[in-house]
Amino acid sequence: MTDLKALCAVIEIAARQAGEFIMNESATFDVRNTEIKGLNNFVSYVDKGSEIMLIDKLGSLIPEAGFIAEEGTSVKKGDKYNWIIDPLDGTTNFLHGVHPFAVSIGLMEGDEVMAGVVHEPGWNETFTAWKGGGAWLNRKKIEVSPVPKLSGALTATGFPYNLFDRLDPYMELLKHLVRNTQGIRRMGSAAIDLAYVACGRYDLFYEYDLKIWDIAAGMLIVREAGGRFSDFSGKMTGLDGSETLASNALIYDEILEIIRSYMGNKIS
Secondary structure, three states, X not given: OOOHHHHHHHHHHHHHHHHHHHHHHHOOOOOOOEEEEEOOEEEEHHHHHHHHHHHHHHHOOOOOXXXXXXXXXXOOOOOOEEEEEEEEEOHHXXXXXXXXXXXXXXXXXXXXXXXXXXXXXXXXXXEEEEOOOOEEEOOEEEOOOOOOOHHHOEEEEOOOOOOOOOHHHHHHHHHHHHHHOOEEEOOXXXXXXXXXXXXXXXXXXXXXXXXXXXXXXXXXXXXXXXXXXXXXXXXXXOOOOOEEEEEEOOOHHHHHHHHHHHHOOOOO
């Protein structure tokens, strides 16, 4: 593996270039140029164009690496390395002219994320992390919040858009957190939610039915910022986004116990 810090610098350039393309297209984007992938699941030529740009740029960095990308513009799989790409996280926000939306890029070696970048072009913020190198926002070091109790936490979440089999317990959990935290925020981009946990703007984030490209970069950024990241049972490895919990280390045990009590029984 090449120097991870240097690699992240190049990944950041690629993310910013894709972000510039997204912002340029947003000025004239016509929502009628949208395809429907499934219930409340949309894609535009902007998502695909951003992904193609990223695959072209990243493909030259590690020639043997494959790609796991949301829009499937490359089907190449790597034996050891794979780029995990969400070219436009927050597509629904983008379609409605709402911020935030982001470019999210992670590099996995086996099943471990080694480098991650989340770029929010509208606010010109780039969150970066590499294994063992800490977490950074626009090249300034960041850490998770020091909030010690759930009662003092600002919480972020997202709502399922097409898988509603766990919605009832999820809403009961939401009601509990409304009553027992300082507030709930719903941004519409999981990559940004995780980045905000990493820099201490949020104290925790939870959601179910995400995908690996939603969480890969953010997972590393949270952990390198001193946070905790797991599924709803506390499992910390082999995560695919189906259950996501991220928080600072101080409130993790408290929020995990609560989430287990509401969301512990999966519906098959």
